[in-house]
Amino acid sequence: MHTKLLTTTAAVLLASSLPALADCPIKIGVLHSLSGTMAISETTLKDTMEMLVEQQNEAGGLLGCELEAVVVDPASDWPLFAEKARELLTVHEVDVIFGNWTSVSRKSVLPVIEELNGLLFYPVQYEGEESSKNVFYTGAAPNQQAIPATDYFLDELEVEKFALLGTDYVYPRTTNNILESYLKQKGIAEEDIFVNYTPFGHSDWSKIVADVVALGADGKKVGVISTINGDANVGFYKELAAAGISADDIPVVAFSVGEEELAGLDTTNLVGHLAAWNYFQSAESDANEAWVEAWKARMGEDRVTNDPMEAHYIGFNMWVNAATAADTTDVDAVRTAMYGQEFPNLTGGTAVMLPNHHLAKPVLIGEIQEDGQFDIISQTEEVPGDAWTDYLPESAILVSDWKQLGCGMYNTETESCVQIKSNY
């Protein structure tokens, strides 16, 4: 019985690995917008991928093959992401895709990737509540960014009243929902949580900033948790500075403001405000120094590195190691080999790929400095990413475990798999 199973497995493995080996060069799909509104963020990631592929080729390629990056442009157009993903998988026949930034683009790509059994590495912090068989999430889940930042507010800054400000879309909505529930569990009363949503690119912040200041009228320390996205931050921080609010009075921790975003701002008035990420360019390690140096040498002295870049760095290297371990680029074999893959972070410590397709990574909190860099003032141990949050009742009962349970949405109460394919 056992031997039979073994031989079958071996045969299957052999069959699947042989054509893969013959299939040179190995193609890496890069699905990042090079035009449209998201181009500014995503072009950086395309450059990162090209740099990583080049470095790997210099180091001898993979499985005896050269790597080749296939770059397509989904142009910040969500339906186009699905189209381009299909093109990558069926026309270019890539072995793996690195791509996407916004959640909505990921949701657009999911059905295609799952239908054609592709493999996607998604590098951006996101709202969680998802675990697809065909996606590895190398960015932060809420418990790897939002929850530790909130803990920092509660413990270190003794904030008693929270203003959750966000742009009106899925990431802030879900994150704020999780945080609201988390804060209530921590004993913060409902009336001490102020939630506000603004449109993309909002510019008239005077009323909202005044509202936040007015929160302090009952003698509790106020803190702002900002999931404000992109350009809108410019007006927000300007208004904050104009109102004379320093980080010591009302600290702001942002989840979407990194080195790239600060480049568009005059940071003198922002000094001391916070951001939470898994990576800052200012992290002190030899690997990071080499990484930053290589990036600047390639792209120019004034360019900065940021968190999603590190996520691609880890994701790509893990994929290379997994493919080497599996001796093939076959999606199913690589996926199995991915679980438990370890790779050193740029910030020190080691990232581990968990069976729920998320990484265990440390959480860093940085204070904005005048030069547009972050001063890291807190770094946690590695936090395992949680696909389904523990702080919402509907999700608390769900777990994702593709290794043991073979299910991304497993209900621990009914002990059944809710769905194998994602419901986008």
Place this chain on the structure above:
Amino acid sequence: MTLPFRRAVLALLVLVAPTLLQAQSADAPVQQILRSHAEVIQKSSRKTIGPAIDALAQSGLPEAQTVLERWQAKDMWFNKETGLFVFASTADGGLQIFDVSDGVEIGVVDKKEYKQLKPNSGIRGLIASALVQFQLNDPNPRTRDAALTAIERDAEASHLSALRGSIEAEQDADLKARKDRLERLLTIRFDEDEAARLAAIDSFAGDLGVDVRATLNPLVSSEIKVADQIPDGAVGIEVGSDELTQDQAYKLLVANGLAPEPVDAAAVKQTLIANINGDTVAGVQVASLDEDAAREAAYQVLAQQGLATPLVTQEDIAETVQKHKFFKVYVSAPLPIALAAQAALDNIETQVALNQTADLVLDALSLASIYFLAAIGLAITFGVMGVINMAHGEFIMMGAYTGYVVQLFIPDLTLSILVAIPCAFLVTFGAGVLLERLVIRWLYHRPLETLLATFGVSIALQQLAKNIFGTQARPLTAPAWLDGSMVLNDIVSISYIRIAIFVLALLFLSLFLIVMNRTRLGLEVRAVTQNNRMASSMGINPDRINMLTFGLGSGIAGIAGVAIGLYAKVTSEMGSDYIVQSFMTVVVGGVGNIWGTLLGATMVGTLQKGIEWFNPSNTLAAQTYMILFIILFIQFRPRGIIALKGRAAEA
């Protein structure tokens, strides 16, 4: 060549330095204190740092103040191996370190040997609070100021006596007033003497400061309690009021163990599952339990058999709540103080509300002036000439980018803005004239075509800006004298930049009026607008006038762009944010009349702020409702608030 040499020197230093260090400072008392708390200092968490700061502050050592200050300023480092603390600053090729006890330079060492202490802002606050006792009587007024700020942020009972001791000697009038105010606030919070606290509360009658409310509000915090009788001095609460709904009251009873917990649907389900026996529960087929009513019936059977706790019905809840009395007690202050604080708060409540309205009105005016500024160029091209220019928003953007480019070349902010404004005008004036000559003048009799053609120009210009400047927002920084805001009191304030925009809007209004009514150009423009043929037979060149008018409208859009960029952001899409609003403003106000545009902007701005006030958690909804309102408004006044009458209307 120099690098290996430097490394060698460094290596030598690294070898020598530790021995030096141990010899010099390991025994110093301040080093001893630091080292005895080394673990918590290195851990750097507000929750555990307290003893270390206290030990330093209460050590009585003269150098304690310096150590605390430099620690706060992130100047303190420690040796990873020996654990010795030093002051340090990064120097060429390494780290220049100093002794913590006397500040004497020790030498330059390898940075990797040491680790910087980075107290977070919570710890820095604690340090500042501990430093207050040293700083309140410091000869330097800025240090005293820092001490007062520390008290304002994070007051402690011990600060009260220190503060009282320092008021007498205070020379600086401003600081003295601040000290006096702080003293009264701290009296309310920390003084043991009830009369003094009451007097202090009285002294703030009518004061609108956030700090006063922040001091008073915690005093009136209350809890709702339940008992059979309302005790003396407590205020009874009716169940069913906003303060206490029936459900809340029942929850309170459950929490106090005075009533059984209600059974919800999930609990019913759990109990039923727990009691499944084969394919029946309580004698009922499991398969039939796909309705809540059936489940409840089965549950009732279980409850009768004693296998489950009985259901709590709404009647049960009402009945149980009736049996108890609910009342409010003040929990954080003695009753007289709490009542006095409550009275003081009630007194300023109306005033706070009034001031909030005033603040809202200011916001609305500011928004109105921004819309007006964005729309005034359009009021000229669309209102006067009747040309629909969809690229108007892109002229705003062009002006803003001109400002950005000027700032790249002129670092002085004030000067750069002064240069940027005429530059923006010239650039967009030129672009406007070009557009008029090349496109619009061929389409004067085809307004719908103009709309579409200028739209083509608009998307092309937007993409061009993206290609040149990228999609990331670019900074357009206001000079320092426009930073900050004018504060009337803690509620009503408005940033200077908004005031500047308001003034600019007024300036443009008068400029427009003067140009149109007092100049030759204005006369000719009006003539061409009213009767093109007649005007040209009077010797006016309509081509030239149209060109100039269009250029003027575009140029003003460019200046508006600089102003908008200063207060918000410069992106390639900023124009499209304003274009629909601008058209709305002009259409609502009434085409062809600047006063109409002014009224239109005021209405749109006020409306938006008003809706935001009703629905504070969603700004997006405000915009939607505003547009809906405008669509409806146009149904009733299709020609806007100020409709031109008579011949002008037909022209």
Place this chain on the structure above:
Amino acid sequence: MVDMTSTVEPIRKPLVLRYPSVAIFLIFLSLFTAIITVLGEGFGIGLISTSFIKTLGKTLCLCLAALAMDLVWGYTGILSLGHMAFFGIGGYAIGMWLMYARTEIIVVDSLAASALPPTAQEISDGIATQIFGVVGASEFPPIWAFAHSLPLQLAAVVLVPGLLALIFGWLAFRSRVTGVYLSILTQAMTLALSLYLFQNDSGLRGNNGLSGLQNLPGLDSVPQSTVSILFFWASALALGLGYLVCAWVVSGKFGSVIRAIRDDQSRVRFLGYSVEAYKLFIFTFTAVICGIAGALYYPQAGIINPAEIAPIASIYLAVWVAIGGRGRLYGAVIGAAFVSLLSTWFTGGQAPDISLGFYTIQWVDWWTILLGFSFVAVTLFAPRGIGGLIDKLTERRAPDRHGADLGPDLGSLREKEANE
């Protein structure tokens, strides 16, 4: 009185014979459909990829929307900058059912394992959590009341855009809002709608929109290559039917009246026609066509979100019609197909970059600029658009209007409007 209908009126030839362009178009469309089917993956030899078939299917839907735009603008002279709103509403209506039905299957399957049979409420809650969990809600907003029923949502595809257009049109036309004012008003309408949908509170998942629409509920086993061909056929059929109906509408007396309204509505009003009623009919009718086109488009696109109905989309619709040639139905179809396919080609990165030595023109960046300026050029120099070329070939001339700038060939201009 003589019975006019039976005796006096001459026997009319069928529509297709009276207008050869209709016949030619329908033959072209059928041939095209047949060729694509043969070359496609689903039933043919697989020369054309599934993703390209989806692109073609979507293009056919856009052509249908352009037809509607031509009817309302090219024929009736109402420059609506809000017709893509109706297109989007159609997509949302069908998308709601697709999401609901698909999720229902998943939820019922997963609840089947639980100890007690699920109540209707539990199933509904389960579906709601799945659909809205991602945007932080777990209850169905009232707007989803009919999402469980395909017939009702299909009715919504037609009724909701129709009703919205009816109300909006009634309000606008009765207060005699015309010309550029109406254009701006329609633009405001679509902006308001897209801003509303951007909110999470709208109940339609805000910025995320509805996704995974290409997976038809219960048809998991059918491969996308087949599904895409089926939708391609449906789109072709809809376009063919739409073309026939539009051709029928613009033929005959009704067509003459709406063209007259375009050229001078005051005169038509003085002749005793209810101009507003005609306009309202056309506005509503085209909104319904757009709704249907949207309902076919989004299951092929796979995702709909509020960005799809931003004002820019409707303006592009006008651009297509203008480039194709207004006031002729085939012009709209040609314009939409030509420009949108060209856009796909240029923005898809397939177009070769042009190296100028000192600068490389990358089409992803420069295509929009080219489009913008070529649009200006078309408006200025070739107001008849691509359709004008066909006139040159068939030597059709514009009627001599004695110098007056009238008619679709020089823009949908009315004398009145020119003076305003």
